[in-house]
Amino acid sequence: TPTHLPCGRHRLDLSFPRIMGVLNVTPDSFSDGGRHAVPDDALRHAEQMLAEGAAIIDVGGESTRPGAEPVSVQQELDRVVPVVEALVREFDALVSVDTSTPAVMQATSQAGAGMINDVRNLRREGALSAAVVSGLPVCLMHMLGEPGDMQDAPHYDQSVEEAVAAFLTERVAACEAGGLRRERMLLDPGFGFAKSVEHNLRLLKHMDRLGELGLPLLVGMSRKSMIGKVLGRPVEERLSGGLALSAMAVERGARILRVHDVGPHVDAVNMTWAVLEEGSAHD
Numbered sequence: 001t002p003t004h005l006p007c008g009r010h011r012l013d014l015s016f017p018r019i020m021g022v023l024n025v026t027p028d029s030f031s032d033g034g035r036h037a038v039p040d041d042a043l044r045h046a047e048q049m050l051a052e053g054a055a056i057i058d059v060g061g062e063s064t065r066p067g068a069e070p071v072s073v074q075q076e077l078d079r080v081v082p083v084v085e086a087l088v089r090e091f092d093a094l095v096s097v098d099t100s101t102p103a104v105m106q107a108t109s110q111a112g113a114g115m116i117n118d119v120r121n122l123r124r125e126g127a128l129s130a131a132v133v134s135g136l137p138v139c140l141m142h143m144l145g146e147p148g149d150m151q152d153a154p155h156y157d158q159s160v161e162e163a164v165a166a167f168l169t170e171r172v173a174a175c176e177a178g179g180l181r182r183e184r185m186l187l188d189p190g191f192g193f194a195k196s197v198e199h200n201l202r203l204l205k206h207m208d209r210l211g212e213l214g215l216p217l218l219v220g221m222s223r224k225s226m227i228g229k230v231l232g233r234p235v236e237e238r239l240s241g242g243l244a245l246s247a248m249a250v251e252r253g254a255r256i257l258r259v260h261d262v263g264p265h266v267d268a269v270n271m272t273w274a275v276l277e278e279g280s281a282h283d
């Protein structure tokens with residue numbers, strides 16, 4: 001997999017695991033309930049995450065938690081574009097935009113965003129061409145259905161890791177056929193999207209299977225229900241569980257970890273990496 005990923009004006013060093021800090025600018029984002037809906041609040045939160053070591057700030061204007069209300073294109077633009085502009089202007093930050101909407105991909109790449117993070121893996125009409133035109137790297141994430149129905153008894157005829165690997169292989173081929181260069185792609189198993197808790201746990205256990213696809217892996221498990229259901233913890237008490245998952249994800253090949261609590265995950269990931277890299281200069 002590439003060690004340096006061109007991200008607009010930035011080159012992201014992926015020779016070691018990096019942290020992506022979540023900046024929700026949606027009123028119904030489940031974990032921080034829209035506290036960051038206005039740019040100045042979002043700016044302070046982003047500044048804090050950058051100070052704690054986030055390499056990327058992920059800005060999302062449409063909550064994709066199960067059962068979320070869809071938002072209009074204009075609503076999404078109004079929420080996201082001002083925040084991207086402010087993050088680029090104030091911090092020259094590497095900003096990824098969590099969107100499936102072509103118009104938002106276009107407007108935010110023009111506003112200086114450095115990565116597209118599409119949980120619908122460019123399947124919406126016009127999304128693939130918007131991504132190609134943007135010239136930005138794109139994270140392709142596994143998700144079946146839509147947030148409204150994706151958790152209704154998700155089922156796979158094969159192992160979940162094989163199903164995810166096959167799906168992402170197909171999406172890579174389709175996006176490549178549509179003009180997206182392979183070296184602009186990142187892959188994500190989509191923890192919590194169309195998956196039961198058992199699916200999520202097995203997917204992490206066997207995530208090295210996705211490493212065989214030869215593209216950088218991005219994972220997002222922070223504060224998710226897979227932690228809540230195993231530990232019986234509410235969303236604001238899932239950090240410890242999330243740190244364990246980040247360490248395991250790095251061991252299994254993840255290079256970008258999408259998290260809410262940046263500082264603690266930076267330490268957990270750097271600790272894990274130190275062990276994995278021990279002696280590698282002499283191996």
Ligand SMILES: Nc1nc2[nH]c(SCC(=O)O)nc2c(=O)[nH]1
Binds near residue numbers: 141218
């Ligand atoms: N790439 C990527 N983007 C995401 N956006 C969300 S929103 C739901 C939440 O944070 O609980 N999850 C993910 C994820 O897992 N991967």
